[in-house]
Amino acid sequence: FYFYSAPENFSEEMLRGKRVIVTGASSGIGEQMAYHLARMEAHLLLTARTEAKLQKVVERCLELGAASARYISGSMDSPSLPEEVLREAENTWGGLDMLILNHIGQSGFTFFSGDVGHVRNLLETNFVSYVALATAALPMLKESEGNIVVVSSVAGRIAGPFTASYSATKFALEGFFSSLRQEFIIDKVNVSITLCILGYINTESAVRAVSHVIPDTPAPKEECALEIIRAGALRRREMLYPPRAVGTMLLLHSFAPELLDSIIRGNYRLENVRRT
Ligand SMILES: NC(=O)C1=CN([C@@H]2O[C@H](COP(=O)(O)OP(=O)(O)OC[C@H]3O[C@@H](n4cnc5c(N)ncnc54)[C@H](OP(=O)(O)O)[C@@H]3O)[C@@H](O)[C@H]2O)C=CC1
Numbered sequence: 001f002y003f004y005s006a007p008e009n010f011s012e013e014m015l016r017g018k019r020v021i022v023t024g025a026s027s028g029i030g031e032q033m034a035y036h037l038a039r040m041e042a043h044l045l046l047t048a049r050t051e052a053k054l055q056k057v058v059e060r061c062l063e064l065g066a067a068s069a070r071y072i073s074g075s076m077d078s079p080s081l082p083e084e085v086l087r088e089a090e091n092t093w094g095g096l097d098m099l100i101l102n103h104i105g106q107s108g109f110t111f112f113s114g115d116v117g118h119v120r121n122l123l124e125t126n127f128v129s130y131v132a133l134a135t136a137a138l139p140m141l142k143e144s145e146g147n148i149v150v151v152s153s154v155a156g157r158i159a160g161p162f163t164a165s166y167s168a169t170k171f172a173l174e175g176f177f178s179s180l181r182q183e184f185i186i187d188k189v190n191v192s193i194t195l196c197i198l199g200y201i202n203t204e205s206a207v208r209a210v211s212h213v214i215p216d217t218p219a220p221k222e223e224c225a226l227e228i229i230r231a232g233a234l235r236r237r238e239m240l241y242p243p244r245a246v247g248t249m250l251l252l253h254s255f256a257p258e259l260l261d262s263i264i265r266g267n268y269r270l271e272n273v274r275r276t
């Protein structure tokens with residue numbers, strides 16, 4: 001608990017000139033990570049589906065001081081996109097230092113509807129594409145001794161109600177990337193894997209999805225974005241944000257899981273859950 005709140009030896013120069021891919025960078029935490037990295041004078045390759053938004057983010061990144069900034073648009077449920085993104089990095093930079101996996105597909109905050117097709121598609125977008133991106137990036141990351149950063153959630157450690165499909169995709173990420181980290185150590189592959197366990201963050205889409213049910217005040221996306229970059233650059237195994245709230249939840253989950261479950265249910269405004 002203390003470990004994660006300890007002062008850290010991070011300097012923004014660590015990112016200067018680094019070649020970084022950020023997925024899901026057209027809005028929310030991904031967009032904020034792009035702006036921080038731009039200020040730090042990194043080279044940026046951004047992805048998401050909406051080209052118009054990516055164009056604006058790239059423009060702003062160049063104003064903020066990015067060494068370079070470009071984008072690729074497309075949906076991560078398409079099996080060819082991950083390789084296309086990494087080919088672009090190889091062609092323009094000839095290498096890669098940091099891969100930040102952050103995008104998620106749409107999922108509502110309500111009872112599981114029974115739509116198995118949606119689960120399949122969400123696993124493709126939120127999980128399989130992460131594996132494909134990391135796999136395609138690995139040769140370049142080995143060369144640079146770089147970083148893989150996986151953005152996950154408290155919902156990837158503790159399953160609350162109304163996030164069944166989403167939680168499954170985040171649990172999958174932790175299983176896969178924690179196993180991979182072990183293999184890297186065995187094989188002496190010097191590529192770090194940082195898992196980010198986030199609580200409720202004030203992005204537009206999250207607030208829209210849950211504010212009528214969850215009364216808590218969400219944590220700021222700007223600081224969240226900076227903490228993710230910091231943890232990745234410091235090659236941390238995991239980061240928690242906001243650290244105290246998430247740390248307390250994980251601790252409670254480990255020694256009194258049923259108590260935590262009931263606290264979560266008791267904290268929600270269940271009468272406001274939209275049943276469709
Ligand atoms: N906000 C929160 O409370 C929490 C967030 N997190 C995690 O943080 C990360 C960022 O979340 P947040 O910033 O809130 O999310 P946003 O909804 O703000 O951003 C999601 C990004 O992913 C892109 N995206 C959506 N669908 C697809 C798709 N099919 N293919 C490719 N890209 C897609 C979106 O752009 P476009 O629509 O243009 O494609 C957008 O850039 C996620 O991994 C999330 O799980 C974890 C815990 C809590």
Ligand SMILES: CC(C)CCC[C@@H](C)[C@H]1CC[C@H]2[C@@H]3C(=O)C=C4C[C@@H](O)CC[C@]4(C)[C@H]3CC[C@]12C
Nearest residue numbers: 109153154155199200205206209210214264267
């Ligand atoms: C004691 C309890 C109140 C603690 C429970 C923590 C709750 C509040 C936090 C932890 C993880 C959060 C979810 C998340 O990870 C990602 C998304 C996707 C986004 O598009 C919509 C919002 C959603 C569902 C978040 C909703 C709020 C969650 C459940």
